[in-house]
Amino acid sequence: MFASLQQKYFLSDKAMAGVKRGIFWTAVTNLITMAGMVFLYLVMGAFVAHLTSGAELPATLPIVGALALFFVALMAGNWQQYYYTYCIFYEECGNQRIAIGEHLRKLPLSFFGRRDLADLTETIMGDAQTMEHAYSHVLGELFGAVVSTCVVFVGSLFFCWQLSLAAFWSVPVAFGIIFATRRPMAPVFDGVRAAKVKVTEGIQETLECVREIRATNQEAHYLEGLDATIDEQERFTAAGELLNGLLVNSAFVVLRLGIATTLIAGAGMVAAGQIDFMVMFAYLLMVSRIYGPFDQAISMISELFAAEASAKRMRAVMEEPLAEGAQEFAPAGHDVEFSHVAFSYGAGDDGRAGDQVLRDVSFTAREGEVTALVGPSGSGKSTVSRLAARFWDATAGTVTVGGVNVASVDPEVLLRDYAVVFQDVLLFDDTVMGNIRLGRRDATDEEVLAAARAANCDEFVSRMPDGYQTMIGENGSKLSGGERQRISIARALLKDAPIVLLDEATASLDVENETRVQEALSRLLAGKTVIVIAHRMRTVESADKIVVLRDGLVAEQGTPAELKAAGGEFARMVELQRDSAAWSL
Incomplete structure (x- = not known):
């Protein structure tokens, strides 16, 4: 009984x-x-x-x-x-x-x-x-x-x-x-x-x-x-x-x-x-x-x-199964490699049985380089970044970091080597310093302030009544979009992880704020393995490598110059955005 x-x-x-x-x-x-x-x-x-x-x-x-x-x-x-x-x-x-x-x-x-x-x-x-x-x-x-x-x-x-x-x-x-x-x-x-x-x-x-x-x-x-x-x-x-x-x-x-x-x-x-x-x-x-x-x-x-x-x-x-894995993660470098990766939201995943997002994706994002993912909406760009950090597991194929299959590593252990900057920043009803310290909880005040200065946070924090001890409201309601994004970048700088994922980090910013955020990003990205998701072609023209996705497949990949010269999908997207910008003027 x-x-x-x-x-x-x-x-x-x-x-x-x-x-x-x-x-x-x-x-x-x-x-x-x-x-x-x-x-x-x-x-x-x-x-x-x-x-x-x-x-x-x-x-x-x-x-x-x-x-x-x-x-x-x-x-x-x-x-x-x-x-x-x-x-x-x-x-x-x-x-x-x-x-x-x-x-x-x-x-x-x-x-x-x-x-x-x-x-x-x-x-x-x-x-x-x-x-x-x-x-x-x-x-x-x-x-x-x-x-x-x-x-x-x-x-x-x-x-x-x-x-x-x-x-x-x-x-x-x-x-x-x-x-x-x-x-x-x-x-x-x-x-x-x-x-x-x-x-x-x-x-x-x-x-x-x-x-x-x-x-x-x-x-x-x-x-x-x-x-x-x-x-x-x-x-x-x-x-x-x-x-x-x-x-x-x-x-x-x-x-x-x-x-x-x-x-x-x-x-x-x-x-x-x-x-x-x-x-x-x-x-x-x-x-x-x-x-x-x-x-x-x-x-x-x-x-x-x-x-x-x-x-x-x-x-x-x-009783929901956990995303389990090894507690040790010792990759030989931090190259992120996708090998014949497929992914679908199968039965029980997101409720969309049979909705295949990626079909046969293969590319390598090398350490010390910026790899940009571009393509139309729904092509699988965000899914690729999430698979790279093992937010989800690939349906087929492998995603490796330094030769280690990410599916074999405990997600919390794996994410110690990742810094993620999303377009939609999540902040807490805490001080500026408290929000930045989320990047590394054991960081000293000096380290937090150094990361904040590197992310150009001093410019707006100096106008706040209590400086870095100012409460910023629920989800940063007292800040502008650019200010919130710079706090997010300061977090990533403080974490100083070898792999950086940028998901449309500057898409919603005005020109002035985008310039400040790009300056902060340049400090964050130096020497790291960087995967950038972007819709603006001018944002990724300085990338080391472009991976163009369409319908869940890699349509083409190479340097910006190579892809422009090839006159393929990337060149067409650059031309379309240039025409659109000229028309709007």
């Missing part, structure tokens, strides 16, 4: 041990409470005997001592129960979140391409919270109550089996109602979660696109759609709560019917002379307490069912 629970609810061995102890201490606490009812029964019996037959009352001191012992035992039991049903699981769910975060960090980018980020966020936060609440408030309480109730039921059979059946028949019936509706309720839980994810997606999209929405005067239209999504989520949630409330309250009503049947059966047996009044009184005391431990478990048992689905989703993330 415990192995099944551990699998079903995605529990660690430590948490499973906590479950067992939580069940034990819940049962013990319930039995201690029931012992208090027995004590009350004995005291009341002594008083009734004194009133009816003149029997001597028991001494006060033993009663006070027994009460003190009862309260001490109850407090100790409650403390142990709280620790093993709450504290252990809060720690467990924290560890689960960290474990999922660590696992996500090591997954290939293809996983994120095929998964909705709002759904992942809901899994990490919402599902983990559902499981945390179900674990701490239901799991131990429910099974502990079952154990203690079984013990009390078996014990009560020795006193009066008829009243025992009258008192306990409602427990299995109430839980039968709950568990019988478990399968029909599953789609309801899934619908509520899907509606929550949809709302999260809508809010996230609104925040990300707020400038575009305002620029196109679409606020009213967009908010109308978001309101409809929120209203739909409210309807799903209200319907789910209503249905679940009806079921739970039906179970409560059935459970409490045990009190009525005990009273009716007891009164009949007392009237018939089968039992005396004190036996009936004892059973009424018992039923006043025996259903209590089930109250919280029944009211939250739907969370326990929902936690199963949450555990499945979290387990599915944790």
Whole structure:
């Protein structure tokens, strides 16, 4: 049973041990409470005997001592129960979140391409919270109550089996109602979660696109759609709560019917002379307490069912295969070679089964040279750069660095030798210095400042109120595009990796900023293996080598002068851009 629970609810061995102890201490606490009812029964019996037959009352001191012992035992039991049903699981769910975060960090980018980020966020936060609440408030309480109730039921059979059946028949019936509706309720839980994810997606999209929405005067239209999504989520949630409330309250009503049947059966047996009044009184005391431990478990048992689905989703993330590899990377130089490389977004990758991006790509980007990848949109340029850094793995062929197949190296180890400058820079709501230091966390302040100066950051940082300690806002919202790009280059300079990937690093900059960024890049690229992705032909005319991609194939490669002289695809692209520039003037 415990192995099944551990699998079903995605529990660690430590948490499973906590479950067992939580069940034990819940049962013990319930039995201690029931012992208090027995004590009350004995005291009341002594008083009734004194009133009816003149029997001597028991001494006060033993009663006070027994009460003190009862309260001490109850407090100790409650403390142990709280620790093993709450504290252990809060720690467990924290560890689960960290474990999922660590696992996500090591997954290939293809996983994120095929998964909705709002759904992942809901899994990490919402599902983990559902499981945390179900674990701490239901799991131990429910099974502990079952154990203690079984013990009390078996014990009560020795006193009066008829009243025992009258008192306990409602427990299995109430839980039968709950568990019988478990399968029909599953789609309801899934619908509520899907509606929550949809709302999260809508809010996230609104925040990300707020400038575009305002620029196109679409606020009213967009908010109308978001309101409809929120209203739909409210309807799903209200319907789910209503249905679940009806079921739970039906179970409560059935459970409490045990009190009525005990009273009716007891009164009949007392009237018939089968039992005396004190036996009936004892059973009424018992039923006043025996259903209590089930109250919280029944009211939250739907969370326990929902936690199963949450555990499945979290387990599915944790079972995603990692991009594993060797922890050692000692290449003979840093030439990046593509040999007959093919890549497709197959089944499970980005959801585009059979979409082949690269077919038979072969070229070498040599150390100390700048290799430029050019070609029309969709030709595979960005895919090539991602395969070079093992963001994805090639479907066929090999990508090697210094003779070492990148697919055989752990991605985190491999990326120590890479510096990547993207067109869309990602910055954090931190200081300028904090953002640059991401390039190398153990860098000294002097090294960070040297990298910043080399990237021409001094020019704009000197105008900031707190210099390099100025907070730059979420994703660098207080900076211009050129300033953000120079911080990104400063990061790459600080990392000082032997391989540099530039993905349209200057495409969105004006002429003045592009000049400053190009000066910073010239310092970054010296002596490195450089792969540049560019659409502007003038950006790559100074490259050592041009690789022209079209339809996932290498259409031609060579120096800029050679390709211009050949009059092929590159020459045509240069001519087209020259004509376009002349026309725009």
